[in-house]
Amino acid sequence: MNDLKALARKAAFGVRKAAYAAGQGQAAELLADLLASHSGKALAGYMPMRTEMDPLPAMARHQGAVGVPVILAAATPLRFREWGAGVAMVPGEFGALIPAEGAWVEPQVVIVPLLAFDARGYRLGYGGGFYDRTLQGLRRRGPVLAVGFAFAAQEVDEVPIDGFDQRLDAVVTEREVRWFG
Numbered sequence: 001m002n003d004l005k006a007l008a009r010k011a012a013f014g015v016r017k018a019a020y021a022a023g024q025g026q027a028a029e030l031l032a033d034l035l036a037s038h039s040g041k042a043l044a045g046y047m048p049m050r051t052e053m054d055p056l057p058a059m060a061r062h063q064g065a066v067g068v069p070v071i072l073a074a075a076t077p078l079r080f081r082e083w084g085a086g087v088a089m090v091p092g093e094f095g096a097l098i099p100a101e102g103a104w105v106e107p108q109v110v111i112v113p114l115l116a117f118d119a120r121g122y123r124l125g126y127g128g129g130f131y132d133r134t135l136q137g138l139r140r141r142g143p144v145l146a147v148g149f150a151f152a153a154q155e156v157d158e159v160p161i162d163g164f165d166q167r168l169d170a171v172v173t174e175r176e177v178r179w180f181g
Contacts, residue, residue, distance in 0.1 A: 004160040012115035019151035020051035025174030031058035039063040044080040044107035047097045052113045053149045067105030070098045077134040080105045109145045117148050121167040121180030122159040135166040145169050
């Protein structure tokens with residue numbers, strides 16, 4: 001399975017790079033509209049890197065606590081530190097910016113970056129398992145909405161999965177919001 005996922009990741013990086021060059025379109029507005037129906041709930045977003053979709057405009061408009069991921073150690077769930085205007089940021093693991101300090105946020109809605117997704121709601125991540133562990137832990141404690149944020153071109157016929165992979169509830173692209181049942 002690892003070889004299959006590695007090959008899928010390599011192809012997905014190329015597809016996402018080409019889609020990124022074409023622009024994000026209305027994706028942030030669609031994401032903000034979806035988040036508006038979850039006003040008051042704690043949100044976890046992410047700081048975009050390289051060719052990832054940029055959720056920051058939607059995160060900034062959210063009415064409620066907003067956190068960004070902090071990697072505490074390999075093979076562990078993510079924690080989310082509160083983020084907002086004026087928060088001092090420092091480089092974290094893998095170069096993503098994280099708040100230098102602040103309160104921890106336990107999200108009820110999680111915006112999830114990805115390399116590829118399929119019509120079943122499965123996503124292909126970067127291979128560290130951070131979001132799968134995180135979603136699994138959060139879902140044990142209560143309902144959590146997992147929203148992938150991706151270019152429409154990142155959809156594939158079938159993401160290779162194993163028993164550890166967590167499904168998304170929806171994916172927001174520059175074209176639409178897709179819900180998975």
